[in-house]
Amino acid sequence: MSVTIKDIAKLAGVSHTTVSRALNDSPLINPETKERIKAIAGSMNYTPNYSARSLVLDRSYNLGLFFTTLHTGTSAGFLYEAIKGVNDVIKDDYNLIVRGIDDYKSFHKVNRKNFDGIIVMSQSESDQSFIEYASDKEIPLVVLNRPVESVQVMNFVPDDQSGAYRLTEYLVQQGHRHIAIIEGKQGFKSTQARRDGYREALRKHGITVPEAYYVSGNYDLESGHAAMSKLLELPDRPTAVFCCNDDMALGAVKAVTEVGLSVPEDISVAGFDDHLFSAFMSPALTTVRRPIEELSRAGAEKLLNFIETKHSEKSLVLFHTELVIRDSVKSI
Amino acid sequence: MSVTIKDIAKLAGVSHTTVSRALNDSPLINPETKERIKAIAGSMNYTPNYSARSLVLDRSYNLGLFFTTLHTGTSAGFLYEAIKGVNDVIKDDYNLIVRGIDDYKSFHKVNRKNFDGIIVMSQSESDQSFIEYASDKEIPLVVLNRPVESVQVMNFVPDDQSGAYRLTEYLVQQGHRHIAIIEGKQGFKSTQARRDGYREALRKHGITVPEAYYVSGNYDLESGHAAMSKLLELPDRPTAVFCCNDDMALGAVKAVTEVGLSVPEDISVAGFDDHLFSAFMSPALTTVRRPIEELSRAGAEKLLNFIETKHSEKSLVLFHTELVIRDSVKSI
DNA sequence: GTGAAAGCGCTAACAC
DNA sequence: GTGTTAGCGCTTTCAC
Numbered sequence: 001m002s003v004t005i006k007d008i009a010k011l012a013g014v015s016h017t018t019v020s021r022a023l024n025d026s027p028l029i030n031p032e033t034k035e036r037i038k039a040i041a042g043s044m045n046y047t048p049n050y051s052a053r054s055l056v057l058d059r060s061y062n063l064g065l066f067f068t069t070l071h072t073g074t075s076a077g078f079l080y081e082a083i084k085g086v087n088d089v090i091k092d093d094y095n096l097i098v099r100g101i102d103d104y105k106s107f108h109k110v111n112r113k114n115f116d117g118i119i120v121m122s123q124s125e126s127d128q129s130f131i132e133y134a135s136d137k138e139i140p141l142v143v144l145n146r147p148v149e150s151v152q153v154m155n156f157v158p159d160d161q162s163g164a165y166r167l168t169e170y171l172v173q174q175g176h177r178h179i180a181i182i183e184g185k186q187g188f189k190s191t192q193a194r195r196d197g198y199r200e201a202l203r204k205h206g207i208t209v210p211e212a213y214y215v216s217g218n219y220d221l222e223s224g225h226a227a228m229s230k231l232l233e234l235p236d237r238p239t240a241v242f243c244c245n246d247d248m249a250l251g252a253v254k255a256v257t258e259v260g261l262s263v264p265e266d267i268s269v270a271g272f273d274d275h276l277f278s279a280f281m282s283p284a285l286t287t288v289r290r291p292i293e294e295l296s297r298a299g300a301e302k303l304l305n306f307i308e309t310k311h312s313e314k315s316l317v318l319f320h321t322e323l324v325i326r327d328s329v330k331s332i
Numbered sequence: 333m334s335v336t337i338k339d340i341a342k343l344a345g346v347s348h349t350t351v352s353r354a355l356n357d358s359p360l361i362n363p364e365t366k367e368r369i370k371a372i373a374g375s376m377n378y379t380p381n382y383s384a385r386s387l388v389l390d391r392s393y394n395l396g397l398f399f400t401t402l403h404t405g406t407s408a409g410f411l412y413e414a415i416k417g418v419n420d421v422i423k424d425d426y427n428l429i430v431r432g433i434d435d436y437k438s439f440h441k442v443n444r445k446n447f448d449g450i451i452v453m454s455q456s457e458s459d460q461s462f463i464e465y466a467s468d469k470e471i472p473l474v475v476l477n478r479p480v481e482s483v484q485v486m487n488f489v490p491d492d493q494s495g496a497y498r499l500t501e502y503l504v505q506q507g508h509r510h511i512a513i514i515e516g517k518q519g520f521k522s523t524q525a526r527r528d529g530y531r532e533a534l535r536k537h538g539i540t541v542p543e544a545y546y547v548s549g550n551y552d553l554e555s556g557h558a559a560m561s562k563l564l565e566l567p568d569r570p571t572a573v574f575c576c577n578d579d580m581a582l583g584a585v586k587a588v589t590e591v592g593l594s595v596p597e598d599i600s601v602a603g604f605d606d607h608l609f610s611a612f613m614s615p616a617l618t619t620v621r622r623p624i625e626e627l628s629r630a631g632a633e634k635l636l637n638f639i640e641t642k643h644s645e646k647s648l649v650l651f652h653t654e655l656v657i658r659d660s661v662k663s664i
Numbered sequence: 665g666t667g668a669a670a671g672c673g674c675t676a677a678c679a680c
Numbered sequence: 681g682t683g684t685t686a687g688c689g690c691t692t693t694c695a696c
Contacts, residue, residue, distance in 0.1 A: 002443070002444075002445065004672095004673055004674085005673070005674070006673080014682075014683085015682065015683045015684080016673090016674085016683095017675080017676085017682075017683060017684080017685095018681085018682055018683075020673095020674065020675060020676090021675090021676095021681095021682085024675085028681060028682085029681065029682080030681055030682085033681085033682090047440055047441065047443055047445070048673085048674080049387070049445050049672085049673050049674070050392075050441075050445065050446055051383050051384075051386035051387040051392065051445065051672085051673080051674090052383075052387050052672070052673035052674040052675090052688090053673080053674055053675080054383035054386075054674095054688095055381070055383040055384050055387055055672090055673080055674075055675095055687095055688050055689065055690085056673085056674050056675050056676085056687080056688050057674085057675070057688090058688080060382075060383065062427065070415065070416050070419055071416070076408040076409045076411070076412035076413075077408045079408070079411065079412050079415065080408035080411050080412065081408075083402065083411065083430060084402050084403070087402055087430070087431065087432065087435060091435065092435075092436065092437060092438075092441065095394065095427070095429045095446075096429060096430055096431065097427045097428060097429055097430075098415060098419075098428055098429075098430045099419065099428065100419065103419060103423065103424075104424065105424060106424075108379055109379065109382075109424065111334070111379055112334075113334065113379070113381050113382065113383065114382055114427075221609065221611075221612050225612070247609070250609055250612045250613070251612050253612075253614060254612045254613075254614060254616075257614045277553065277579070277582055277609055279553075280553050280557070280582045280583050280585075280586045281582070281586075281613070281614075282585060282586060282589045282613075282614055284586075336688095336689055336690085337689070337690070338689080346666075346667085347666070347667045347668075348667095348689090348690085349666075349667060349668080349669095349691085349692085350665085350666055350667075352689095352690065352691060352692090353665095353666085353691090353692095356691085360665060360666085361665065361666080362665055362666085365665085365666090380689085380690080381688085381689050381690070383688085383689080383690090384672090384688070384689035384690040384691090385689080385690055385691080386672095386690095387672050387673065387674085387688090387689080387690075387691095388671080388672050388689085388690050388691050388692085389672090389690085389691070390672080
């Protein structure tokens with residue numbers, strides 16, 4: 001068995017209460033005994049039993065980081081940045097539990113006792129029910145990446161629409177009029193926001209494009225490849241293609257080179273996300289940076305702060321997205 | 333407050349002991365009362381308090397997935413596949429806690445009480461002390477990705493050396509004699525294994541290369557770019573370059589195109605890992621696939637099995653790596 | 665087949 | 681400044 005405060009108490013010749021207080025730095029305890037007890041605890045290699053502490057304190061020291069899904073639609077870079085951002089903030093103080101919402105058969109185990117707080121990295125409205133459930137259970141909750149309206153939560157999202165707008169406008173400024181879009185996964189809020197930004201920019205500049213310029217994708221490399229192949233077969237081929245994420249842009253570029261054409265000479269391609277690899281593609285990808293790591297860090301800080309102080313404005317905060325100009329778009 | 337077994341007991345007119353037994357499917361309980369109690373529990377929306385259960389059962393329901401670091405050296409794809417693999421296996425039964433070992437100031441909180449089991453995704457010997465610590469504390473432990481000799485653990489690793497060997501041999505078969513290597517991060521076991529495989533293949537085929545053909549990298553995109561730039565300046569430029577991972581290969585290809593040369597016409601490039609994006613690069617990357625997701629899945633299964641049955645051979649299992657031939661290597 | 669009672673390790677009133 | 685006591689919610693002997 002491992003050592004408990006009672007063992008320490010025995011050795012120190014005090015009550016276990018005193019040990020508990022000393023170890024928790026209670027101001028009530030004589031500094032000398034405190035030091036003595038801490039020394040003994042150290043020498044005995046004492047570690048608190050968190051289950052016991054959790055039981056009486058009614059906190060779990062668990063923080064959940066939930067993704068809509070851990071399968072298709074979540075890119076590796078996205079997961080990586082999110083985990084990094086959150087982990088940087090919580091340090092040793094909490095356990096970071098990572099899970100896909102669609103892995104739950106029932107949300108039964110998700111409650112205040114098991115989670116001191118939850119961060120939802122939401123990519124689609126399919127996790128609306130989860131968010132409402134958590135909010136209902138009054139678990140401290142921050143939702144990242146997707147705006148949530150039905151319930152009041154702390155909500156941090158990148159401004160995808162204005163990013164897509166600026167990117168599309170940039171394409172127009174480079175002389176493009178035939179601009180197609182390869183869309184993201186159906187049902188994802190980001191898909192809609194990016195499409196909206198694209199449309200808005202076209203409208204603003206009085207450009208109309210044929211229906212065939214809207215091609216669906218699902219954020220996968222393969223879907224970008226397939227979508228671009230379709231576009232290339234069009235009699236009225238676009239001169240530029242806005243791919244709704246970098247993965248699809250990579251697939252799209254591939255499709256272009258496969259038919260003997262080249263980017264950006266024959267067709268310009270732009271992406272969204274600014275993945276790590278995007279600067280290193282050939283050609284380097286013009287894209288929009290989404291500050292996922294910052295978002296995650298801010299979300300984690302907000303959540304921790306809420307857990308400690310118990311108050312905070314539950315409002316939507318937009319995070320700035322940024323146009324990153326590289327070499328995959330040609331001026332015509 | 334949330335509902336406890338006592339509340340259920342009151343409503344059902346039985347003792348809380350009976351409720352506990354019923355909910356745990358004890359065979360001692362009358363099937364009818366059992367059903368009745370379960371129904372009541374359901375209707376009251378009961379969820380067990382895991383802290384209480386953990387306290388008495390001495391299990392935490394936490395599983396740790398530890399990486400050497402969550403910062404430089406761990407690629408997004410690596411993290412992604414590992415989390416996916418493990419998560420697929422553990423389902424609802426455990427909490428998956430993800431952390432970088434280098435984030436710990438002290439391993440104090442890592443013990444049997446907090447973790448029912450630990451999976452270490454080890455990338456370097458720097459986490460040797462962590463592994464020994466966990467092994468010492470008798471926490472069920474499986475180490476993935478790196479062979480561990482100093483202590484007996486369940487150990488699953490991809491056969492990097494034979495992968496590198498086969499890849500290098502393939503380069504030789506394609507007619508290359510001037511083959512350089514861009515190495516991985518210093519101190520990582522994988523760096524050494526891949527270098528060894530490369531060397532072995534060269535020796536086997538009686539090829540010697542100048543000292544300058546060994547260029548150091550650190551698994552980053554940037555380092556691949558920098559390393560390739562160095563190689564390109566060599567008077568006796570190599571005809572093929574083995575990059576010790578795909579990220580560096582991407583950086584390397586970039587460096588080649590930047591000076592107006594092309595892959596594979598002017599110089600062949602090969603990678604290692606088979607990242608998602610590798611098939612979609614231009615040119616598609618010839619590389620070696622490491623079965624990280626399978627490894628993780630197997631590790632998680634093994635660990636769970638050990639936790640339940642309490643026995644298992646603690647031995648090294650090598651996982652097959654696979655040469656993936658694409659378009660970035662030219663036959664000369 | 666069910667209940668009474670003890671105890672897991674900890675914190676926190678309440679005494680003194 | 682320290683000790684006594686109770687209790688968090690659960691499982692598990694031991695009775696009956």
